Amino acid sequence: MNRIVEIFKRSKESNQPVLLPFVCAGSPTVDSLLTLLPALEAGGASIVEIGFPYSDPVADGPIIAAAMHEAIEQGMNPRLIFEQVASVRDQIDLGLVAMVSTSIVIALGGPDDFCKRASEAGFDGCIFPDLVLEEAEPYIIACKTHGLTNTMLISPSTPEDRAVEVSKASSGFVYLLARAGITGERSDIPEIGDRVRHLRQKSSTPIACGFGISNAEQVKAVTKYADGAIVGSALVRRLTEAFDKKKDPIHEAEVFLIELSAGSFSMDDLL
Numbered sequence: 001m002n003r004i005v006e007i008f009k010r011s012k013e014s015n016q017p018v019l020l021p022f023v024c025a026g027s028p029t030v031d032s033l034l035t036l037l038p039a040l041e042a043g044g045a046s047i048v049e050i051g052f053p054y055s056d057p058v059a060d061g062p063i064i065a066a067a068m069h070e071a072i073e074q075g076m077n078p079r080l081i082f083e084q085v086a087s088v089r090d091q092i093d094l095g096l097v098a099m100v101s102t103s104i105v106i107a108l109g110g111p112d113d114f115c116k117r118a119s120e121a122g123f124d125g126c127i128f129p130d131l132v133l134e135e136a137e138p139y140i141i142a143c144k145t146h147g148l149t150n151t152m153l154i155s156p157s158t159p160e161d162r163a164v165e166v167s168k169a170s171s172g173f174v175y176l177l178a179r180a181g182i183t184g185e186r187s188d189i190p191e192i193g194d195r196v197r198h199l200r201q202k203s204s205t206p207i208a209c210g211f212g213i214s215n216a217e218q219v220k221a222v223t224k225y226a227d228g229a230i231v232g233s234a235l236v237r238r239l240t241e242a243f244d245k246k247k248d249p250i251h252e253a254e255v256f257l258i259e260l261s262a263g264s265f266s267m268d269d270l271l
Helices: 003-014 033-043 062-073 078-091 102-107 111-121 137-145 160-169 193-202 216-222 233-244 249-261
Strands: 018-024 047-051 095-099 125-127 149-151 174-177 207-210 228-231
Touching: 003 018, 003 095, 018 033, 018 062, 018 207, 018 233, 018 249, 033 047, 033 078, 033 249, 062 233, 078 095, 078 111, 102 111, 111 125, 111 137, 125 137, 137 149, 160 193, 174 193, 193 207, 216 228, 216 249, 233 249
Parallel strands: 018 047, 018 228, 047 095, 095 125, 125 149, 174 207, 207 228
Antiparallel strands: none
């Protein structure tokens, strides 16, 4: 069974939601992934989304965009990402998801070539954030051929019927955006209950919610309904700030994940 599918299966059986941090490969240093991934697992992560740096990131706010530009300037590229993931894969049980623009995929030979290389490196799934449903078939086929999950995005403006189609077209989990706009930390609690309930009536694909999820309170709020919480900008900011202040960014990341894990909602909280 695919590792991501197995993680969500165990999560459902244990009533313990999945925590899915996002990191930018090559930030804050080119070789950060080698020590960062084990630290995130120690902190409570089950799945990590690894962003492939791109010069024109899709829907990313200033924190992630800056991390991507810095990573590119430091020499990070897809070949290095594959090599680093392969070198650390045997040390971790994490599910690993490549978050990568279709422009990069096309430059690397197309969906089948990319998914083959990703699978061989040790990735378990892919998110192509700029992929639209009408153009998704080659990516869905490539992911399935090489044993990867394919996660697509549902935005707050996606009509309900189309959201169901996107959910059914996804495998592993579907990414529900908690709010419109670009990535970045927020202080409010997103309202996703109605959206999640409607999707669950029509699709069995697990739901992970992200965009502006920044603290334990927000993690707990979204995992009352969703199967997992995705945290990106808040983690990337802590990594870069720790590095800039000459602190240990890997330790800071692990501590932050422990804090977020404490907010994970369990069905036992309803009893």
